[in-house]
């Protein structure tokens with residue numbers, strides 16, 4: 001376990017998306033697809049057909065679209081639709097399925113399908129790797145490779161939807177990466193998931209560890225999505241011990257920005273708080289956290305730590321978790337506990353990395 005602060009680590013900056021030779025079709029709106037077919041000298045109604053085939057029928061290539069003229073399909077056979085290839089699939093006993101998907105440039109991205117009652121939640125990645133290097137998170141251990149494009153995010157949701165044969169009801173940006181370091185693609189993907197795939201904005205959650213200025217910027221878009229902020233500590237010293245970037249973004253500044261978000265959007269924030277035994281899960285931490293959040297339109301989601309191999313943090317006992325949660329409730333803080341699913345498939349929060357570490361339980 002690291003206990004030293006990280007004074008020299010700067011906050012990673014937002015990397016531009018690499019331009020692509022041809023813009024993949026996935027992630028485009030009906031209007032954009034209509035413009036695209038017209039540029040291809042086709043009648044406008046083909047835009048609607050294309051939209052339907054991409055988002056409802058799961059077309060993986062333009063040659064799949066049987067309602068299109070044969071010659072046109074042949075001409076466009078190589079045009080990128082934007083679908084990934086399944087590299088690996090592992091199912092945990094609770095039904096959670098983890099997928100490794102191969103992108104056009106061979107990069108591997110991890111995504112997770114989580115069934116619960118009638119719901120199907122997809123935990124999507126927003127980056128290949130992650131530059132934030134939080135101590136307790138497996139993704140950060142592998143470093144950062146690149147931002148994902150919008151179509152690569154939408155593809156993850158369609159892939160899970162097709163594999164389960166069930167409509168996706170919820171999407172959480174809690175896979176690999178820091179979504180607010182890839183805002184443009186994340187916003188485009190949110191638009192497409194909402195308007196093209198048909199997932200309600202209120203059923204979409206964007207989770208961030210906090211990048212200065214970016215939460216306020218997000219508020220200006222006036223989305224209905226839920227913002228989740230990874231707090232994980234009840235004071236600055238503890239937070240910067242766990243999260244390198246926190247050294248340059250004091251807890252007080254982060255909370256000020258969150259307050260602005262609530263004021264500007266009228267929406268409450270979810271604060272995620274990972275529970276690490278004996279480190280941040282003592283009754284006085286609950287008291288300290290409650291003091292910060294008093295009167296804040298928010299909700300605390302406690303996440304008992306999911307073990308990763310590189311560090312020796314411990315998951316607290318259920319009893320410690322309950323005492324912590326009660327400590328918050330006693331101070332009128334709304335709280336829930338997230339016992340992550342998919343643990344034995346290494347598919348739980350913080351366990352995502354783009355390689356097959358453990359033998360698959362039911363590999364395909």
Ligand code: SAH
Pocket residue numbers: 134136137138173174175176177178179207208209228229230272273274303304305306307308349350351
């Ligand atoms: N970068 C974003 C989203 C990625 S992770 C963020 O930091 O919010 C989604 C959630 O899982 C975050 O709250 C993250 O801190 C948490 N997490 C990371 N590693 C974990 C672990 N080992 N056990 C439990 N939760 C973890």
